[in-house]
Amino acid sequence: MTMRNYRWCGAIAAALLLAGCGGGAESDSGNGKAVALTKEQAQETLPDGEAMTGWKESDRPKAVEMDELFRSQACPVKDNAGCENSRFYGASTFRQDDNAATASFLLVAYDSEQAARAAYDVLWDGYYGKRAGQKAKTFEIGPIGDERDARFGTSGFRGEPGAVTQTRVGTVLLWTVAASADKGGLDEDGVRDLATVLAERARQTQNGDAPSAALDG
Numbered sequence: 001m002t003m004r005n006y007r008w009c010g011a012i013a014a015a016l017l018l019a020g021c022g023g024g025a026e027s028d029s030g031n032g033k034a035v036a037l038t039k040e041q042a043q044e045t046l047p048d049g050e051a052m053t054g055w056k057e058s059d060r061p062k063a064v065e066m067d068e069l070f071r072s073q074a075c076p077v078k079d080n081a082g083c084e085n086s087r088f089y090g091a092s093t094f095r096q097d098d099n100a101a102t103a104s105f106l107l108v109a110y111d112s113e114q115a116a117r118a119a120y121d122v123l124w125d126g127y128y129g130k131r132a133g134q135k136a137k138t139f140e141i142g143p144i145g146d147e148r149d150a151r152f153g154t155s156g157f158r159g160e161p162g163a164v165t166q167t168r169v170g171t172v173l174l175w176t177v178a179a180s181a182d183k184g185g186l187d188e189d190g191v192r193d194l195a196t197v198l199a200e201r202a203r204q205t206q207n208g209d210a211p212s213a214a215l216d217g
Helices: 003-018 039-045 068-074 113-126 188-206
Strands: 056-065 086-096 101-110 147-154 161-169 172-180
Touching: 039 056, 039 086, 039 101, 039 188, 056 101, 068 086, 101 113, 101 188, 113 147, 113 161, 113 172, 147 188, 161 188, 172 188
Parallel strands: none
Antiparallel strands: 056 086, 086 101, 101 172, 147 161, 161 172
């Protein structure tokens, strides 16, 4: 994955921070299987500084109502496919100064599990699955979420590591995008831990609990 891709993720987080708060949404998936999150729940799902032991917060968690601007950022494929019936878009970003590592968490909350399921392959195959750079390889992130994919590749010209994961938990699609300027600053286990924290927080939120999943100290 190129460093430009990671600057893109940081720009998304910055745009979210500058966006207005907007209104809320009812928590009703319409199918009796999984609830649609409110904007507050979507924001709480994103890891914050307390959840990210060993990382520094670059951009605090922020969720906004989906609109034309954010559809173009969350679903940058033809006609913004994959954002149909989406409600909210959110992001938070972190860094580690000792190895110049960055981690961005992205989230799209849909109005039903069916809508999130329909968007999954569209977004992974059409965009996110290609964001791990040249010669990226798939790797297992464990039995998290209802659907999951992950790729590990390079983020720069000197072979710096970069990775992307995509997970669906009920009515929400989640992404972890990570990179490091240090060749030893990021590995599959670390990416797996990040994706697991995000997925577990989403599961807790949809169960009606306050999200508490965090990285181990």
